[in-house]
Amino acid sequence: MAVTIHDVARRAQVSVSTVSRAFTMPDLVRPATREQILRAADELGYRPNRAARGLITGKTGNLGIVVPDLQNPFFPSVVSGAQAQARLADYAVFLADSGEDPRLEAELIHAMTKQVDGVIVCSSRMDVDDLRRATESTTLVLLNRKNPGVPAVLMDSADGIRQAIEHLAALGHRRCAFLSGPRNSWSNKERRRGLRTASRLYGVEVVELGPFAPVFEAGLQAADIALASNVTAIVAFNDLMALGVLNRLNDRKIRVPEEMSVVGFDDIAMAGMCTPQLTTVEMPTQQGGRAAVDLLLDQLAGGDDDRGAAQQRMVGTQLIVRASTAPPRT
Amino acid sequence: MAVTIHDVARRAQVSVSTVSRAFTMPDLVRPATREQILRAADELGYRPNRAARGLITGKTGNLGIVVPDLQNPFFPSVVSGAQAQARLADYAVFLADSGEDPRLEAELIHAMTKQVDGVIVCSSRMDVDDLRRATESTTLVLLNRKNPGVPAVLMDSADGIRQAIEHLAALGHRRCAFLSGPRNSWSNKERRRGLRTASRLYGVEVVELGPFAPVFEAGLQAADIALASNVTAIVAFNDLMALGVLNRLNDRKIRVPEEMSVVGFDDIAMAGMCTPQLTTVEMPTQQGGRAAVDLLLDQLAGGDDDRGAAQQRMVGTQLIVRASTAPPRT
DNA sequence: ACAGTTTCTGCAAAGGTTTGCAGACTCTCC
DNA sequence: GGAGAGTCTGCAAACCTTTGCAGAAACTGT
Numbered sequence: 001m002a003v004t005i006h007d008v009a010r011r012a013q014v015s016v017s018t019v020s021r022a023f024t025m026p027d028l029v030r031p032a033t034r035e036q037i038l039r040a041a042d043e044l045g046y047r048p049n050r051a052a053r054g055l056i057t058g059k060t061g062n063l064g065i066v067v068p069d070l071q072n073p074f075f076p077s078v079v080s081g082a083q084a085q086a087r088l089a090d091y092a093v094f095l096a097d098s099g100e101d102p103r104l105e106a107e108l109i110h111a112m113t114k115q116v117d118g119v120i121v122c123s124s125r126m127d128v129d130d131l132r133r134a135t136e137s138t139t140l141v142l143l144n145r146k147n148p149g150v151p152a153v154l155m156d157s158a159d160g161i162r163q164a165i166e167h168l169a170a171l172g173h174r175r176c177a178f179l180s181g182p183r184n185s186w187s188n189k190e191r192r193r194g195l196r197t198a199s200r201l202y203g204v205e206v207v208e209l210g211p212f213a214p215v216f217e218a219g220l221q222a223a224d225i226a227l228a229s230n231v232t233a234i235v236a237f238n239d240l241m242a243l244g245v246l247n248r249l250n251d252r253k254i255r256v257p258e259e260m261s262v263v264g265f266d267d268i269a270m271a272g273m274c275t276p277q278l279t280t281v282e283m284p285t286q287q288g289g290r291a292a293v294d295l296l297l298d299q300l301a302g303g304d305d306d307r308g309a310a311q312q313r314m315v316g317t318q319l320i321v322r323a324s325t326a327p328p329r330t
Numbered sequence: 331m332a333v334t335i336h337d338v339a340r341r342a343q344v345s346v347s348t349v350s351r352a353f354t355m356p357d358l359v360r361p362a363t364r365e366q367i368l369r370a371a372d373e374l375g376y377r378p379n380r381a382a383r384g385l386i387t388g389k390t391g392n393l394g395i396v397v398p399d400l401q402n403p404f405f406p407s408v409v410s411g412a413q414a415q416a417r418l419a420d421y422a423v424f425l426a427d428s429g430e431d432p433r434l435e436a437e438l439i440h441a442m443t444k445q446v447d448g449v450i451v452c453s454s455r456m457d458v459d460d461l462r463r464a465t466e467s468t469t470l471v472l473l474n475r476k477n478p479g480v481p482a483v484l485m486d487s488a489d490g491i492r493q494a495i496e497h498l499a500a501l502g503h504r505r506c507a508f509l510s511g512p513r514n515s516w517s518n519k520e521r522r523r524g525l526r527t528a529s530r531l532y533g534v535e536v537v538e539l540g541p542f543a544p545v546f547e548a549g550l551q552a553a554d555i556a557l558a559s560n561v562t563a564i565v566a567f568n569d570l571m572a573l574g575v576l577n578r579l580n581d582r583k584i585r586v587p588e589e590m591s592v593v594g595f596d597d598i599a600m601a602g603m604c605t606p607q608l609t610t611v612e613m614p615t616q617q618g619g620r621a622a623v624d625l626l627l628d629q630l631a632g633g634d635d636d637r638g639a640a641q642q643r644m645v646g647t648q649l650i651v652r653a654s655t656a657p658p659r660t
Numbered sequence: 661a662c663a664g665t666t667t668c669t670g671c672a673a674a675g676g677t678t679t680g681c682a683g684a685c686t687c688t689c690c
Numbered sequence: 691g692g693a694g695a696g697t698c699t700g701c702a703a704a705c706c707t708t709t710g711c712a713g714a715a716a717c718t719g720t
Contacts, residue, residue: 002444002676004675004676004677005676005677006676014699014700015699015700015701016676016677016678016700017678017679017699017700017701017702018698018699018700020677020678020679021678021679021698021699024677024678024679028697028698028699029698029699030697030698030699033698033699047440047441047443047444048444048676048677049385049444049675049676049677050444050445050677051381051382051384051385051390051444051445051675051676051677052381052385052675052676052677052678052705053676053677053678054381054677054705055379055381055382055385055675055676055677055678055704055705055706055707056676056677056678056679056704056705056706057677057678057705058705060381062424062445070406070407070409070410070413071403071406071407071410071599073401073403073406075406076400076401076403076405076406077400077401079400079425080400080401080427083400083425083426083427084427087426092424092426092441092442092445093424093425093426094392094422094423094424094425095409095413095423095424095425096413096417096422096423097410097413097414110377111377111422112422113377114332114377114378114379114380114381115380115381115392115422137375216599216603243603244603246603246605247603247605250605269401269546270600270603270604273546273573273574273576273577273600273604274600274603274604274605275576275577275580275604275605332706334705334706334707335706335707336706344669344670345669345670345671346670346706346707346708347669347670347671347672347707347708347709348668348669348670350707350708350709351668351669351708351709354707354708354709358667358668358669359668359669360667360668360669360716363668363669378706378707379705379706379707380707381705381706381707382675382705382706382707382708383706383707383708384675384707385674385675385676385677385705385706385707385708386674386675386706386707386708386709387675387707387708388675661720662719662720663718663719663720664717664718664719665716665717665718665719666715666716666717666718667714667715667716667717668713668714668715668716669712669713669714669715670711670712670713670714671710671711671712671713672709672710672711673708673709673710674707674708674709674710675706675707675708676705677704677705678703678704678705679702679703679704680701680702680703680704681700681701681702681703682699682700682701683698683699683700683701684697684698684699684700685696685697685698685699686695686696686697686698687694687695687696687697688693688694688695688696689692689693689694689695690691690692690693690694
């Protein structure tokens, strides 16, 4: 059925070894022969069987990427960046969605290991033991999670929130709420850390609420809680929650930004589409996905010599000021 | 490095064949032996190498899914449904994003064929020749595209738009605009078809504008065009465009729904989060993804006997009435 | 205890590719 | 024209499984 290297060899009147070399080490075969082979391959529509190749080289040419929730626009964006970058290096990508379940996340990674050369784990919620096990069984890079000894691309959440608080302080806010995200999310920890220093730095009192699930519905729920806490601004863990807040405030006839300022995080597409348009911290998602692939590929190329060991790449964030923030009512 | 079936065999003191059978045809090996093997495998952390298995069985245990644009929330939703369903059957899924490029779409499918047992192509924009070629080189199922001889799951767009027009007619609209989507999209053709019959059926005059790209920005652009065409309601090809329309109308101080009704298509999460909340036709995306996987798996199990040949599964759509539609101003 | 079944198990080939090794060319230079 | 070096090419083993075939073990019934 399928056309193999043998078919090509026969048609080009050479041995399979030569065909193989014509593809993988072109300069080892005489140009004339090579061209002949390439032509034959082309005519037959030959594509090397990567599984067979992988069997012997130990490389699959595949990458895995696991995300906590595909329904959160943050992740498709990361994935699409990663997939595009992987494609440039002729890698295919496996995708898995853990549904925010740390156990499933570990299991998915484990299930992938044999089929991929490495995996990118986004916003991992695994505990450190599972993470260590995963690191041992395949080469992986984390995105938005930090762990000693494992390479990662990190988005500077702490600075992002600093920018947000600076912005609110400049507008005159003195007391605001932070709607906390998943407890075991590195991003959330970073944001809380950044929050504390920014709070001191700009003299803004911050009340932390939550943790909440990083979804729209939690924003609806959190809005009322925030309202009860006597603040003039709300910073949400992510845009999905911020949109929930906006929605609930609208229902309760609280005008944004006149009576309450709202800041999100991620700058998902929706943030620029709602009314009022959401002030938010932009996360370089596509770029992050690309960077993660680069890092992974480096890691694979570098072989087993952990020179430089746990590389980490930090990418910047940027506050996007839109219409959901304004000076507090006096 | 990696633990193979040989290691397990050695430890369990049996031959590799027996180990293999213990996994793939458990009832062919004596229970005592089987348990011994399973224990050994467990202790060693053995996982069969799917590539090697695939080499001999001709099955990879992988599925491919290609989408035109991961940034459109419609597709992550389909993908997540598909991925979940695939996982139940112990299949892993490859993901590829064609960026709305028909040529790239064909190329991606081709690149996948050797690594997957079949592929799901969502909202394919390929021309029929490429599609035929693809069908020949792998088993595939289409989602939201119909082609003779190839199995597909289809969402009933025509009926969806009928519901939308019926709704608008009931509200008293007599003339409305349809913002057309990609020319070579089956969904778009269906919607236009449904539109014509609904237009007659309910006595609503429809002016067709476009085609537009199925993205937010095109909605901004289309809004002005629609405004110039003297209609009281706008039906957009999808929610992304509808949100663009909403946005632009807001900028131009046209109140929705008082001065203009807007209907979208897809019911992406955002549709319920914006203000005013968008009246839209819900597409069963997750269910569609699941159904596509089922169909594909059936197809694979069915072998080469094309009994029933091109199966098609049609799934229903449902108008979700929210706040963006109202009777026209008199 | 023995022949005849039935149930388990092992051997070895196969699947498509890569790669070390060695043999076969081609070329250069004397 | 022939030796020597360099460049290409082919053979065969290897990667990890599955599976047809046949032999071994465990039964059954007498």
